[in-house]
Every structure is written in structure tokens, then in C-alpha cells.
Amino acid sequence: xxxxxxxQPEMSVQEAETVTLSCTYDTSESDYYLFWYKQPPSRQMxxxxxxxxxxxxxxxxxxxxxxxxxxxxxxxxxxxxxxLGDAAMYFCALISNSxxxxxxxxxxxxxxxxxP
Amino acid sequence: xxxxxxxxxxxxxxxxxxxxxxxxQHMGHxxxxxxxxxxxxxxELMFVYSYEKLxxxxxxxxxxxxxxxxxxxxxxxxxxxxxxxSALYLCASSPLNNEKLFFGSGTQLSVL
Numbered sequence: 079x080x081x082x083x084x085x086q087p088e089m090s091v092q093e094a095e096t097v098t099l100s101c102t103y104d105t106s107e108s109d110y111y112l113f114w115y116k117q118p119p120s121r122q123m124x125x126x127x128x129x130x131x132x133x134x135x136x137x138x139x140x141x142x143x144x145x146x147x148x149x150x151x152x153x154x155x156x157x158x159x160x161x162l163g164d165a166a167m168y169f170c171a172l173i174s175n176s177x178x179x180x181x182x183x184x185x186x187x188x189x190x191x192x193x194p
Numbered sequence: 195x196x197x198x199x200x201x202x203x204x205x206x207x208x209x210x211x212x213x214x215x216x217x218x219q220h221m222g223h224x225x226x227x228x229x230x231x232x233x234x235x236x237x238e239l240m241f242v243y244s245y246e247k248l249x250x251x252x253x254x255x256x257x258x259x260x261x262x263x264x265x266x267x268x269x270x271x272x273x274x275x276x277x278x279x280s281a282l283y284l285c286a287s288s289p290l291n292n293e294k295l296f297f298g299s300g301t302q303l304s305v306l
Contacts, residue, residue, distance in 0.1 A: 111293045121282055123237070123297035169236055173293050181227075181250060182295060184236035 080105045082172050084185035091160045092193050098145075099155045099188045101170030110174040112146070112153045113182070118166040126168070129153065157190075165192040200285050200298035208306055209275060215301045217268040217285030226268040227295070228260060229284040237284055243268060244290060275305045 081104045091097035103112065114126040129137045129146050136144050141158045157164055170185040198219045207213050217226065225244045229237035242250035243262040257279075259271040268285060285298040 120299070121231075121302075122299045123284065123286075125294065128294065167234075173295075181239050181242055182237075187234075187236055189234075 080107070080172055080174065080183045082170050082183050082185035084170050084188050086188045087186070088189045088191065090191045090193060091157070091164075093160055093162060095160055096156060096158045097160055097190065099157075099168055099170075099190070101153045101155070101185055103151050103153060103170070103172050103185075105151075105172060105174060107174035110172060112144075113171040113173070114142070114144070114155045115169045115171055115184075116164075116166045117169065117187075118163075123169075127155065160192050162192050162194065165190055198285055198287055198296050198298035200283075200301050202301060203299065204302045204304075206304045206306065207272065207275065209277070211275075212271070212273045214272065215270040215283055215285075215303075217270075217287075217298055218266055219287040219296070220266055221287065221296065222265075222289070223287035223296070224265060224290045225288045226262060227286040227288075228268070228270055229286065231282040231284055231300070233282075241270075272303075275303075277305050279303065280305045 083102045110131045112129045116124045116126045127137050127139045127142050136146050143156045145154045167187045167189050169187045171182045173182050201216045227242050228240040230240050231237040239252050240254045241260045246262045257274050261269040282300045282302050284300045286295040288295045
């Protein structure tokens with residue numbers, strides 16, 4: 079069984095500041111991928127960043143970066159220079175290779191509030 | 195075209211109605227998914243289709259009936275739903291050799 083745990087139901091950050099969202103996971107698979115998805119009030123699921131488990135280098139996408147600690151099964155998201163448009167629900171997700179397609183396992187989410 | 199299109203965006207139905215949700219993608223993806231999401235909760239996987247065949251059914255009640263008529267289209271047929279089935283229904287697709295899922299914007303379903 080695979081589990082994804084986000085221990086912060088809500089976080090708040092001031093505009094232009096940096097915030098880190100936490101995520102831990104558990105899987106017995108050796109081949110897997112980790113994601114952060116953003117869901118704004120429109121409820122569209124938007125992929126923020128992706129990390130392949132076999133890669134040691136942490137993924138970065140502009141202001142978004144991850145701290146991937148494979149041994150600790152930790153996958154945190156850092157948002158730098160926060161903007162009002164970053165306010166959303168953020169879901170950490172895990173996917174492992176399967177012959178039947180890829181089934182995402184989501185954490186419970188962290189609601190991020192950005193204040194001016 | 196990198197979109198997954200879901201129709202309708204909103205649906206209100208009675209418990210005795212029969213309705214269908216539609217999902218379409220033209221990215222050549224061979225895996226398609228239905229997720230159900232309640233407010234302030236993460237999406238929950240319902241069904242996975244790979245090569246137009248049902249490969250995962252997460253013990254979904256039979257009042258939800260998926261159908262994949264071709265590689266671009268995924269339907270979810272609804273019959274005799276309950277008020278607790280009210281939720282956002284998200285469709286997604288992915289290439290089978292690539293783990294990246296593309297999501298549609300969802301159908302907000304209300305069952306009265």
C-alpha cells in the first residue's frame with residue numbers, strides 16, 4: 079500500500095516571502111514519481127512540479143523547488159517570492175509504475191493563504 | 195492540443211435520473227481516469243482505462259458505469275445516484291509510458 083501524508087492543513091505566507099509545504103510518503107516500489115499539484119478556487123488541477131525517484135537532483139520550476147529526501151521519504155515544496163496567485167490548495171501525490179496505467183495517490187492537501 | 199475537455203461543467207440531477215459525463219482528449223493518451231473529489235478533500239480514484247479496457251475499478255458502486263468507446267473519449271454513466279454522490283468529478287489522461295497526468299476542469303455534480 080502507498081500512503082502520502084501532508085501534516086499541515088493550512089499555511090500562510092506574506093507576499094514576496096518564502097514558504098515550505100511538507101509531505102512524507104510511504105511505498106514499497108523502487109520506481110515511482112512524486113508530484114505537487116495546485117488546485118485554485120477554479121478547481122482545475124495544475125501540475126506544479128515533478129520528481130523522479132531515481133534522480134538525486136531536486137527538481138525546480140521557476141519559483142518552485144523541492145527538497146527530496148529519498149531515505150527519509152520526504153518531499154517538501156518550497157515556494158519563493160510568493161505571489162497572490164499562489165493561493166490555492168496544494169496536493170502532494172505519488173505514482174508508481176503499473177501495467178494498468180498510473181494511479182495517483184494524493185495527500186489530504188495544504189491550503190495556502192497568501193497575504194499582501 | 196494539450197487539453198482534457200469535460201462536459202458538462204455543472205450538472206444537477208434527481209435521484210431517479212440517468213445522465214452521463216463526458217471526457218475527451220486528443221493527445222493520443224492511452225490511459226484515462228475518473229476521479230471523484232468532495233469539497234476540501236483530495237481526489238479519489240474511481241476508474242482507470244488503459245487501451246480502452248477497464249484496468250482499475252476502486253470498488254465503485256454500480257450506479258456509476260464507465261465507458262471508453264474509443265481512445266479519445268471516456269464517459270461516466272450515472273443512474274439512481276444518492277445525494278452523497280454530489281461532488282466534483284475529474285477526468286484525466288496520460289500516456290502509458292509517461293507518468294504525467296493531464297486533468298480536465300471537472301464536472302460539478304449535484305444530486306437532489
